[in-house]
Amino acid sequence: MTPAILELQGISRSYATRQGLLGRKLRFRAVDEVSLSLEAGQTLALVGESGSGKSTTGRVALGLEPADHGAVRFRGTDLSQIDTASWRKLRIEMQMIFQDPLSALDRRLTILEQVREPLDIHDIGPAKEREAVASAMLASVGLHASNATKRPGQLSGGQRQRAVLARALVVQPALLVCDEPVSALDVSIQAQVVNLLTDLQASMKLSLLFISHDLKVVRQISQRVAVMYLGRIVEVGDTQAVLSNPAHPYSRALVSAVPVPGRPVGERLILDGEPPNPVARPSGCAFHPRCPFTRPDCRRFTPELTPLGDGRTVACHVVTPGKVRS
Amino acid sequence: MLRYLLIRVLRAFITISLVVTFAFIVLRMSGDPAVSIMGDDASAAAMEAFRREWGLDQSIWMQYFLYIAAICHGDFGQSMRGGGSALELVLSRVPATVMLTLPALLLKVAIGIPAGIYAALHRDRTIDQGVMVAAVAGYTIPSFVLGLVLVQIFAIWVPMLPTGGTGSLPHLILPVVTLGVGGAAILARFVRSAMLEVLGQPYIRTASAKGIPWAVVVRGHALPNAAIPTVTIIGFMVGNLIAGSVVTESVFSWPGVGNLLVVSVAARDLAVVQCILLFVAVTMVLSNLVVDFLYGVLDPRLSSGNSTAGN
Amino acid sequence: MVVCVPIACGGPVRAATSQQTQDAKPPELLTIEDLTVAFDGVQVLRGIDLSLARGEALGIVGESGSGKSVTWLAALGLLPDTARISGRVRLEGKDLLNAPARDLDAIRGGRVAMIFQDPSSALNPVIRIGRQIGEVLARHQGLSGRSIREEVTRLFELVGIPDARRRFDAFPHELSGGQNQRVMIAMALAGKPDVLVADEPTTALDATIQAQILALLASIRRETGMALVLISHDLGLVAESCERIMVMYAGGVVETASAVQIFSRPQHPYTQGLLAALPSLEGPLQRLVPIEGQVPDPAKLPPGCCFAPRCPKRRQVCDSTVPPLVETEAGRQSACVLPASLPIRSKTAGMSA
Numbered sequence: 001m002t003p004a005i006l007e008l009q010g011i012s013r014s015y016a017t018r019q020g021l022l023g024r025k026l027r028f029r030a031v032d033e034v035s036l037s038l039e040a041g042q043t044l045a046l047v048g049e050s051g052s053g054k055s056t057t058g059r060v061a062l063g064l065e066p067a068d069h070g071a072v073r074f075r076g077t078d079l080s081q082i083d084t085a086s087w088r089k090l091r092i093e094m095q096m097i098f099q100d101p102l103s104a105l106d107r108r109l110t111i112l113e114q115v116r117e118p119l120d121i122h123d124i125g126p127a128k129e130r131e132a133v134a135s136a137m138l139a140s141v142g143l144h145a146s147n148a149t150k151r152p153g154q155l156s157g158g159q160r161q162r163a164v165l166a167r168a169l170v171v172q173p174a175l176l177v178c179d180e181p182v183s184a185l186d187v188s189i190q191a192q193v194v195n196l197l198t199d200l201q202a203s204m205k206l207s208l209l210f211i212s213h214d215l216k217v218v219r220q221i222s223q224r225v226a227v228m229y230l231g232r233i234v235e236v237g238d239t240q241a242v243l244s245n246p247a248h249p250y251s252r253a254l255v256s257a258v259p260v261p262g263r264p265v266g267e268r269l270i271l272d273g274e275p276p277n278p279v280a281r282p283s284g285c286a287f288h289p290r291c292p293f294t295r296p297d298c299r300r301f302t303p304e305l306t307p308l309g310d311g312r313t314v315a316c317h318v319v320t321p322g323k324v325r326s
Numbered sequence: 327m328l329r330y331l332l333i334r335v336l337r338a339f340i341t342i343s344l345v346v347t348f349a350f351i352v353l354r355m356s357g358d359p360a361v362s363i364m365g366d367d368a369s370a371a372a373m374e375a376f377r378r379e380w381g382l383d384q385s386i387w388m389q390y391f392l393y394i395a396a397i398c399h400g401d402f403g404q405s406m407r408g409g410g411s412a413l414e415l416v417l418s419r420v421p422a423t424v425m426l427t428l429p430a431l432l433l434k435v436a437i438g439i440p441a442g443i444y445a446a447l448h449r450d451r452t453i454d455q456g457v458m459v460a461a462v463a464g465y466t467i468p469s470f471v472l473g474l475v476l477v478q479i480f481a482i483w484v485p486m487l488p489t490g491g492t493g494s495l496p497h498l499i500l501p502v503v504t505l506g507v508g509g510a511a512i513l514a515r516f517v518r519s520a521m522l523e524v525l526g527q528p529y530i531r532t533a534s535a536k537g538i539p540w541a542v543v544v545r546g547h548a549l550p551n552a553a554i555p556t557v558t559i560i561g562f563m564v565g566n567l568i569a570g571s572v573v574t575e576s577v578f579s580w581p582g583v584g585n586l587l588v589v590s591v592a593a594r595d596l597a598v599v600q601c602i603l604l605f606v607a608v609t610m611v612l613s614n615l616v617v618d619f620l621y622g623v624l625d626p627r628l629s630s631g632n633s634t635a636g637n
Numbered sequence: 638m639v640v641c642v643p644i645a646c647g648g649p650v651r652a653a654t655s656q657q658t659q660d661a662k663p664p665e666l667l668t669i670e671d672l673t674v675a676f677d678g679v680q681v682l683r684g685i686d687l688s689l690a691r692g693e694a695l696g697i698v699g700e701s702g703s704g705k706s707v708t709w710l711a712a713l714g715l716l717p718d719t720a721r722i723s724g725r726v727r728l729e730g731k732d733l734l735n736a737p738a739r740d741l742d743a744i745r746g747g748r749v750a751m752i753f754q755d756p757s758s759a760l761n762p763v764i765r766i767g768r769q770i771g772e773v774l775a776r777h778q779g780l781s782g783r784s785i786r787e788e789v790t791r792l793f794e795l796v797g798i799p800d801a802r803r804r805f806d807a808f809p810h811e812l813s814g815g816q817n818q819r820v821m822i823a824m825a826l827a828g829k830p831d832v833l834v835a836d837e838p839t840t841a842l843d844a845t846i847q848a849q850i851l852a853l854l855a856s857i858r859r860e861t862g863m864a865l866v867l868i869s870h871d872l873g874l875v876a877e878s879c880e881r882i883m884v885m886y887a888g889g890v891v892e893t894a895s896a897v898q899i900f901s902r903p904q905h906p907y908t909q910g911l912l913a914a915l916p917s918l919e920g921p922l923q924r925l926v927p928i929e930g931q932v933p934d935p936a937k938l939p940p941g942c943c944f945a946p947r948c949p950k951r952r953q954v955c956d957s958t959v960p961p962l963v964e965t966e967a968g969r970q971s972a973c974v975l976p977a978s979l980p981i982r983s984k985t986a987g988m989s990a
Contacts, residue, residue: 527758528753528755528758528759529758529759529760529761529762531715531753531759532753532759532760532761532821532824533761533772534715534745535713535715535745535746535750535751535753536745536746536750536772536773536776536824536828537741537742537743537744537745537746537747537773537776537777537828538742538746538772538776539738539739539742540738546764546772547761547764550763550764551761551762551763554763624763625762625763626762626763626808626810627762627808627810
């Protein structure tokens, strides 16, 4: 069995925040005991709303932020144990792209210069060939050669995102973490970039960690999906299974929130209330105040991820009763 | 809110201490008071006696320590030029300065703020460009040049106003105008950009979409938001009430603190100069404190907590 | 474009004006005719025609540069003075574009209300929300003092803001994005408008909150009979909440049809392209078919059809003539020279809600 290319084991990450001007410092867990694994060449999607911790998880997975607890393993190597020189080598293998391509690009440099830069930084290949490599990368993301000498301000949103992608992929990484890469794009351009990612994944044997709030895009691009709520994973499994027949009440609400033309609005599963403040975390299952199926156990015990039999795991007392942890 | 203020007070104290120390050191390194006060041709023995009398023969650290100890007792030293308490001397000059700077401040506010608002409301039109050109002229012209030009025009060519000195209302006009123009110009530019920033915000469009007439939108929705950054600048100007008139007082022979400062620095009258600098630092710092407090009052986002979750 | 009542009612009838008999209240609440908007010589809106009936839910769909928001900002006079606007916008016959400021102020908020994207920045941060709503009540309902407080509490309860009494004195930054959008809706409803224009009201909100807000809008429509104009880039969202949909591209309308028709049988190639590019949550998983190219720069629009450079069905005639928006079937319009088989009627043909 091929080992997972990326493994997160029990990752936790907290932040300190000050409440008000004179308040005390409060810590809250943005990510709470998250364990994930990503197989080589596959796409794992992380979905959730704001406060779910999905972006933080992505950053921790890449080593951009240290985890307070738990381990991150890339190809079996524990990221916290390695020295700076090895880190730099690993950087070539793990890259990230974000939601806003304009702020990810330097406004003053041309596109070709920016795509070439990683090659220079990591000293990849002979120097005189680097420009050709960068140009070839631009072509494979579908950017016409005439764009190479333009600056980011002269390109459209979709073109910029392609440029960012080219820059991330020019070092031939094994893992690409994408944090909402298509959310800011028009629908027609979204489709272009989604197809591009799928094609590049096939041709470069990329593994993708795809962070998004858009379930429709997630369904299109990923094989497995993990649903997060307030820093914890509540359901993980095969994308088609989770999205067509969600088990966890929160997954059900998320899926039901996606508009379906023609369906009367009243048929949705609509949650009460607001996503809670991570500083004031509800006891037991963090979702229980908004859950339509809540039971007394839910307030007292935090549910563990339990296998459901069809390859999925769910953390819910109602779905998998009997497995509790105080 | 309390913690917010306490931190500010602590910082204020540190600032004042730094100013006092800096002034102390620089003054003692820049020249010998004995020479300035007694003249070049005084005998060495006389100068030595002078130094001993004023404690200048001791090490700089000793002098500093004694100075701080004296301040803690309220003793700000004696004026080397005329004897007498430095503090009393400075205090006696303060009313004259305030008589200039306070009306000047009012002038700055009365002209600068409306000009800035008006320019922002008519952006890029002739009136806006006119105001901006006037503003640039206003704060680039050095105050002594402006003062001298005004004197030339209104006191010499058209002898309506006196050239200097104090005594009556007409004496007040030219110096106040000289002082006020620069600040009015700065304020106008600042208020204009604060207003433009606010007018571009989404909530202004919402207010219009609610059917609020434009005048009310400007008055009730835009101005309260533009006031927040404007308050800083005005606070700075208030802080400058004592220190800001040095050049103008010289041009118009106005017997205020600024004039005293110039004379005392030239004569190396250490105690007086230090006393004035301490005054200036305290006024500045106090006005900044008031501004910080006002921020908390004007901007509700500062006083209550935020409850935004991370991602 | 002249708007008429459908033939089934006994023949084309002109939209009634306010001078006609009181019981013949025109079904068209708001009409827009040939609305054009230009900024600095660049045309961003190229002649929009639409009509909104009483109590109708109309969805406006478009991507960036389509002009979907500009249309309504222009109609309500919310564009900066540098905008050059022409055409006709009528609210029950009353001209809005040239109305004096005082009349326009009474209409905004009182008859036509508008809510915007990102509610947290659309509310004034230094004024308490109770007072911000109170302004509308004072101006359009003539309330004052205690009655304002009571009415605001009632509105808060209507839109589902908990702890309504205490929230009167809250500031916008003390509430979440979803709650702020509810405040905006309450503020819009305070004037008891006939039309609510919602410009991307849920785009900045989480999915589950989005569902709440859309359900709220639907229930308010049921209770008050208010018309709703829902502007979004999300075709699915608009189709779920609206009966009729208008698709816009590059400053013009390309298709109008009922929500069901748009999804089952889109006529304009752009709409077809949008649907093919849209990933879905149900149905078979297929490769997305994107629309190649990108939205044209409004300063450099192609001669002829704006969509032609990206259109898979492009023909020579498309590059030379701008296709007019014509009725293709009862209740549907499309701005495309295809399909050639359908009769192309003149602009005086009827159009129903």
